Amino acid sequence: MLAYRHAFHAGNPGDLLKHWVLSEALALLNQKKKPWCAFDTHAGAGVYALTQRIGGRLPEEWRDGVGRFWAAQAEAPAAFATFRSILNAFNPDGTMTVYPGSPAIARFLMRADLPDRLYCFERHPTDGEALRQLFARDPRVSVTLADGWQAAVKRMPPPVRRGIVFVDPSYEGAKDYGAVMPFVREVRRRFPQAVVMVWYPLLKRYEVPILVRRLRNVLPEDHLWVELAVTAPPKSGWGMYGSGLVVLQPPYGLHERLQEGLTWLHGLLAQPNAPEPRVESRTR
Numbered sequence: 075m076l077a078y079r080h081a082f083h084a085g086n087p088g089d090l091l092k093h094w095v096l097s098e099a100l101a102l103l104n105q106k107k108k109p110w111c112a113f114d115t116h117a118g119a120g121v122y123a124l125t126q127r128i129g130g131r132l133p134e135e136w137r138d139g140v141g142r143f144w145a146a147q148a149e150a151p152a153a154f155a156t157f158r159s160i161l162n163a164f165n166p167d168g169t170m171t172v173y174p175g176s177p178a179i180a181r182f183l184m185r186a187d188l189p190d191r192l193y194c195f196e197r198h199p200t201d202g203e204a205l206r207q208l209f210a211r212d213p214r215v216s217v218t219l220a221d222g223w224q225a226a227v228k229r230m231p232p233p234v235r236r237g238i239v240f241v242d243p244s245y246e247g248a249k250d251y252g253a254v255m256p257f258v259r260e261v262r263r264r265f266p267q268a269v270v271m272v273w274y275p276l277l278k279r280y281e282v283p284i285l286v287r288r289l290r291n292v293l294p295e296d297h298l299w300v301e302l303a304v305t306a307p308p309k310s311g312w313g314m315y316g317s318g319l320v321v322l323q324p325p326y327g328l329h330e331r332l333q334e335g336l337t338w339l340h341g342l343l344a345q346p347n348a349p350e351p352r353v354e355s356r357t358r
């Protein structure tokens with residue numbers, strides 16, 4: 075049940091998409107001098123060493139994701155400026171060895187002169203403990219070792235009513251697909267101002283299109299939907315061929331940034347037979 079370790083997947087194409095979108099969304103919130111809070115319901119270990127073995131295995135998936143991005147970053151459109159600056163701050167000697175996960179990205183984008191806050195939830199004892207140690211001396215970050223579906227809503231509404239709820243489960247079994255909608259509805263009830271970002275894998279599972287359709291109907295007039303496939307959908311089997319995000323109440327300007335960068339990212343990561351990337355938004 076707790077077999078999933080994000081370290082093996084850190085920096086893969088799915089991570090690249092979600093972390094680019096998260097970075098841009100927070101950077102847009104930073105344009106106003108008002109504090110924000112970020113909830114990371116499935117936070118992982120925080121940072122990942124890409125060149126160290128875990129249980130005898132080296133992580134490899136990053137080579138087709140952030141490895142390509144790192145090599146081509148000088149050509150990246152301006153829409154990647156924030157994400158690039160974060161990657162470079164974590165790898166100051168010019169070699170990509172450390173990949174910042176979502177909590178590290180949110181922490182990086184907090185402003186010193188405003189009371190921005192980060193609430194992290196992680197259920198895996200090893201990754202949760204690593205995350206707790208990472209932020210042990212940081213009063214602006216709280217790390218709760220618990221089920222994020224249950225524990226995150228208990229902290230809502232937060233004192234700062236402006237922010238992002240980042241929902242990034244591992245979708246190991248069917249359970250996570252079923253947990254997303256009740257969770258999102260509860261977030262909408264308790265913290266209606268929140269930008270809610272839900273990442274999902276592109277897999278040949280019937281639950282995926284159902285989830286996307288339901289999410290897009292929570293706030294049908296105000297959401298953004300982005301999908302990046304990196305290979306053709308497999309003719310058989312369950313392999314992941316890309317990923318997507320639904321963003322409810324996206325910050326103003328996010329759609330344009332994603333439009334500006336998505337085609338370039340697709341050209342960088344996708345095989346020639348992969349479907350075209352998509353980004354759509356509906357606004358009030």
Ligand SMILES: C[S@@+](CC[C@H](N)C(=O)[O-])C[C@H]1O[C@@H](n2cnc3c(N)ncnc32)[C@H](O)[C@@H]1O
Nearest residue numbers: 080116117118175176196197198221222242244
């Ligand atoms: C896709 S990874 C998260 C990666 C992280 N959000 C990032 O972007 O760097 C999913 C994480 O959720 C954790 N997890 C699985 N079920 C959980 C639950 N019910 N509550 C909290 N964390 C959970 C897993 O241990 C794993 O670390």
